[in-house]
Amino acid sequence: MxxxxxxxxxxxxxxxxxxxxxxxxxxxxxxxxxxxxxxxxxxxxxxxxxxxxxxxxxxxxxxxxxxxxxxxxxxxxxxxxxxxxxxxxxxxxxxxxxxxxxxxxxxxxxxxxxxxxxxxxxxxxxxxxxxxxxxxxxxxxxxxxxxxxxxxxxxxxxxxxxYPTPYDALLDLYCRGDDSTRIQQIFTRLKTEIPNIIGEVLEKHADQRAHLLGSFTIDDQKRLNARLMEILGFDFERGRLDVSLHPFSTGARGDQRITTRFRETDFFEALLATAHETGHASYENGLPERWDGLPIGSARNMCLHESQSLLFEKQLFLAPSFLAYFTPIIHEHLPQARQWSAEQICFAAARVEPSYIRVEADEVTYPLHIILRFEIEKELINGTLRPEDIPEIWDAKMQEYLGLSTKDNYTDGCLQDIHWTDGSFGYFPSYTMGAVNAAQLFAAITRDFPDWQASLRQGQTTFIRDWLGRNIWNKASSLDSQEILIQATGEESNPDSFLSHLRRRYTLD
Amino acid sequence: MxxxxxxxxxxxxxxxxxxxxxxxxxxxxxxxxxxxxxxxxxxxxxxxxxxxxxxxxxxxxxxxxxxxxxxxxxxxxxxxxxxxxxxxxxxxxxxxxxxxxxxxxxxxxxxxxxxxxxxxxxxxxxxxxxxxxxxxxxxxxxxxxxxxxxxxxxxxxxxxxxYPTPYDALLDLYCRGDDSTRIQQIFTRLKTEIPNIIGEVLEKHADQRAHLLGSFTIDDQKRLNARLMEILGFDFERGRLDVSLHPFSTGARGDQRITTRFRETDFFEALLATAHETGHASYENGLPERWDGLPIGSARNMCLHESQSLLFEKQLFLAPSFLAYFTPIIHEHLPQARQWSAEQICFAAARVEPSYIRVEADEVTYPLHIILRFEIEKELINGTLRPEDIPEIWDAKMQEYLGLSTKDNYTDGCLQDIHWTDGSFGYFPSYTMGAVNAAQLFAAITRDFPDWQASLRQGQTTFIRDWLGRNIWNKASSLDSQEILIQATGEESNPDSFLSHLRRRYTLD
Known part of the structure; x- marks a missing residue:
């Protein structure tokens, strides 16, 4: 113009x-x-x-x-x-x-x-x-x-x-932002230190810590688990608790469905699963509404997702201060459990023992199971290991990491997991990356709230949810996982907090 | 070439x-x-x-x-x-x-x-x-x-x-094959005869037949209702029973979901709803597998669908011979109900009383509620009645058919049903067409199986399911509804059997 x-x-x-x-x-x-x-x-x-x-x-x-x-x-x-x-x-x-x-x-x-x-x-x-x-x-x-x-x-x-390696392409589906180099570094550190921790624990507690066995009706347990969820901040107007063969969590905005399973003889297993799945559900329900339905609005990756469930299970629920609050509630719902004090429950929950089966492993030996799988699946996908050679390398690594042989025992060895059967390679690392991140996040929370133990002793958990809401849930996929961790804790994924946590919880009485 | x-x-x-x-x-x-x-x-x-x-x-x-x-x-x-x-x-x-x-x-x-x-x-x-x-x-x-x-x-x-009339277009959505002329004919007959039946019943039973009231735990009732479903041939490997505000039935091949509702004070209401929904579910699960996913493979129309539910509820479950078998099972599950014999239960179930609310109406007065709605919605859709004139015509018809006035009482009059609120015009007639068809089908079954009462007295219901499977379920939508009825019973929908059924059940002691 x-x-x-x-x-x-x-x-x-x-x-x-x-x-x-x-x-x-x-x-x-x-x-x-x-x-x-x-x-x-x-x-x-x-x-x-x-x-x-x-x-x-x-x-x-x-x-x-x-x-x-x-x-x-x-x-x-x-x-x-x-x-x-x-x-x-x-x-x-x-x-x-x-x-x-x-x-x-x-x-x-x-x-x-x-x-x-x-x-x-x-x-x-x-x-x-x-x-x-x-x-x-x-x-x-x-x-x-x-x-x-x-x-x-x-x-x-x-x-x-x-991708730098074929395995990284699969890893990206579950661990977006945490590549195989980073995971390798963290796992190498764990592989060096965890055997020492196991040694210390076993030396101190040669006595076998007992399971809390008894007879607990499923109905009583259901009510107890629902009560735990409420205390952990789960809103039953926005979700359900049901029973399934394997506990899991799924759902959508405003409708989180978590499941657990109950054993008549052991009330503690269901509580752990419920706390764990409540962590997953809380992350999902805490994602910001403004990005609903968009990829940027999804949970970041499984390493963070698992950090939320493990934070709720291992850091929060199993904290002695929280169990001090929750044990009377257990007693109220399960008369048979009145024989155990909070201290006895903590003690029983801190049992460590090298074993064959990953899903039954304790918190200290669990990462070694994961590292073994990570090392094998990485080579498998990168083409440096043939499927037929898995049993041999599995046995060698089990002997090296946990002192157990799986020779000719595939059932309790390389055939124990469902994950590889449908090709979900790259998923396993998120379990241990989640444990590392959970400890790191919880350490940051306890720095921000020096009175955290007093709060948990009164059953107050809102400060933890609020902190996670601000620092993790609300960010969804707007940042990479490591950026989220840096903003929340001041540093990238670092196994220091996790190792300190293991030492603190398992080597002291 | x-x-x-x-x-x-x-x-x-x-x-x-x-x-x-x-x-x-x-x-x-x-x-x-x-x-x-x-x-x-x-x-x-x-x-x-x-x-x-x-x-x-x-x-x-x-x-x-x-x-x-x-x-x-x-x-x-x-x-x-x-x-x-x-x-x-x-x-x-x-x-x-x-x-x-x-x-x-x-x-x-x-x-x-x-x-x-x-x-x-x-x-x-x-x-x-x-x-x-x-x-x-x-x-x-x-x-x-x-x-x-x-x-x-x-x-x-x-x-x-x-379509011949606009109303027939809507009717076709639910009553495919049964047009407004046919329905009008059948309903005219019912409108003439039912008032006589009501008169006879009320004359004979001036005494008010009592409800079976007491206190029955929901858990006991659940087990009793599941037992009833099994006896009626429901396969729990291919379906579920749950609870909802209003009983309904839905599902897909191999997975029929029926719901009922329980009242602590009245165990009989849930049983009726369960028998009713089991009829719907049986039709759906009995549709032939070879047409899965195709329109020809669907249930024919709601007049036949409702005939299956009403056959299970009114003709089978409420048959004195079946209740003779089932009452000991009621006693077994609900100790409080042991005070009532099978005869007393039959007698209580045969209560007749003109009332305002359709869903609470007995089997004899129910068709009059439906005829009223059919006559009104037909005129509404054909444009010969304006919505604002509904209350007046409702009141007039209630007075004529049931001797009750709904003047200024919309709550118990023209505002009582949910069906019209979302525009489901043409659905109401299927309730009474279903009742007519149910009685006609059951009469055909009893002709084919002269020993039917002896069978029901032993809790055998398979002969009924097999007959319905062959004559109704298996035909899906491969024929029109009236063709199916002719092949099954020898004639088109005819209210004779229904009227005889009403006379037999409600005027005799």
């Missing part, structure tokens, strides 16, 4: 570009919110499958979930989405972050084409089905036949060469 | 056409099976919403169900589906029937455009929400403001002029 200053023209163009981009952002948000509605359906259909569904429903349920999963994959892989994301960027950091997380989710979907998804799903089902029998029968050769295919398919993702 | 006989060429063309049609059929089947997978998800998300979901989940659940419903509507309305159906026909009667049912489902979806679906859903929600308060407060004027919009939108479907 004649006479109009150049700046105004530029401003006008700039304005138009901004509007286009805002339209794009709106379209993208709606697209991902649509995907989130499908995720909502899948989430609750899976919960129902594990908690409510009668056996006759299996076939129909599998078909429906498969159809919804395909629809979800198609929505992520539509070429239009790729084009729109390629055309859109923002100088507003949070908007740009949101776009980056969208692109990440899109690329992960595109890197596993529909046929590969199907092949993996079939091979995974076959391997898992077989494993249920083969584990019982110590049948490594039978397992290997299916497992070779699972490993081969896991190594076929198109994204593998975008 | 030179020298080839003309017949062979024709045969070749014919073969090609056949292949094209088989391809089309395959595509169509897959398309409808995909829709069925979405329906599966919606079904169980809605069950969860009513039975399990905490309040905090409402918003997310509504969004997810809305998204899935939109996807379903889009899949039915895609122009490609219409083209494919227009191009495909079959000379194999069952295949052609399958195509006809597909086209029917498509046309019903297309006749309600997406904006109308949304407008109806919004107006329905607003009217239902308001009604919950307005009914309590006897606020007809407040209700009318929302209700005018609900009626107006119900009359906007694009299919209205394809």
């Amino acid at each position: 004649p006479g109009q200053p150049a700046d105004a023209v530029f401003l006008h163009i700039h304005q138009q570009q901004r509007e286009t981009i805002m339209n794009h952002l709106d379209t993208l948000n709606k697209h991902f919110q649509k995907i989130a509605q499908i995720d909502h359906a899948i989430t609750f259909l899976q919960w129902d499958q594990l908690v409510m569904m009668p056996p006759g429903g299996s076939r129909g349920r599998a078909q429906s979930i498969a159809e919804l999963t395909t629809m979800r994959h198609e929505l992520l892989c539509t070429p239009l989405l790729g084009e729109l994301l390629a055309e859109t960027e923002s100088d507003e950091p949070l908007l740009q972050r949101s776009l980056t997380e969208m692109e990440r989710e899109r690329r992960q979907a595109v890197s596993v084409p529909a046929e590969l998804v199907r092949a993996q799903s079939l091979a995974g089902s076959a391997c898992e089905q077989g494993w249920r029998v083969q584990r019982r029968e110590n049948d490594w050769q039978g397992f290997l036949e299916n497992f070779n295919e699972v490993v081969a398919l896991a190594r076929q993702s198109q994204a593998l060469d975008e | 030179p020298g080839q006989p003309a017949d062979a060429v024709f045969l070749h063309i014919h073969q090609q056409q056949r292949e094209t049609i088989m391809n089309h059929l395959d595509t169509l089947n897959k398309h409808f099976q995909k829709i069925a997978q979405i329906d599966h998800a919606i079904t169980f998300l809605q069950w969860d919403q009513l039975v399990m979901m905490p309040p905090g989940g409402s918003r997310g659940r509504a969004q997810s169900i809305a998204e899935l419903t939109t996807m379903r509507h889009e899949l039915l309305c895609t122009p490609l589906l219409g083209e494919l159906l227009a191009e495909t026909e079959s000379d194999e009667p069952l295949l052609q029937r399958s195509l006809t049912e597909m086209e029917r489902e498509r046309r019903q979806a297309v006749s309600v455009p997406a904006e109308l679906v949304r407008a109806q859903s919004l107006a329905g929600s607003a009217c239902e929400q308001g009604w919950r308060v307005q009914r309590r407060e006897n606020d007809w004027q407040g209700f009318l403001e929302n209700f005018n919009e609900v009626v107006a939108l119900a009359r906007q479907s694009q299919a209205l002029d394809e």
